[in-house]
Amino acid sequence: MFDKKNENLVYIIIMQKNNPLSPHLQIYRWHISSLLSIAHRIVGVINFFVIILICLWSILLIMGQSNYQSIQIFLNTIFGKFLTISTCWTFSFHILNEIRHLFWDAGFGFDLKTAKVTGILTLLGSIVFTISFYLLGRNIF
Secondary structure, X not given: OOOHXXXXXXXXXXXXXXXXXXXOOOOOOOOHHHHHHHHHHHHHHHHHHHHHHHHHHHHHHHHOHHHHHXXXXXXXXXXHHHHHHHHHXXXXXXXXXXXXXXXXXXXXXXXXXXXXXXXXXXXXXXXXXXXXXXXXXXXXX
């Protein structure tokens, strides 16, 4: 296809235009969709392990009150509460982002403005759901 002369010619043409051969992290501008995509994958892995922990917690609950009491003490610590609230956020974010992906699978929301707005709504909605779940758990409503 290309001999050495043609390869050098293509390289010279590209370098004369000062175009980079590939996007570099220093010049790449992050978009909300790419950030949410990365976060969606990370949160999916976290949710996998959280579901395993919830199953283990359920087994300890079945095994008796003494086993359940140790988990209850842990969940009442500051770190346990942080873990619970973070888990609510990860599940809320994952569900809302999945709904966004379902609309994409149906062929809606591909233009840049709609993708940006739905991305921001997904992020804000997950925060609102997390706060709502926390308030519901505290019996504030």
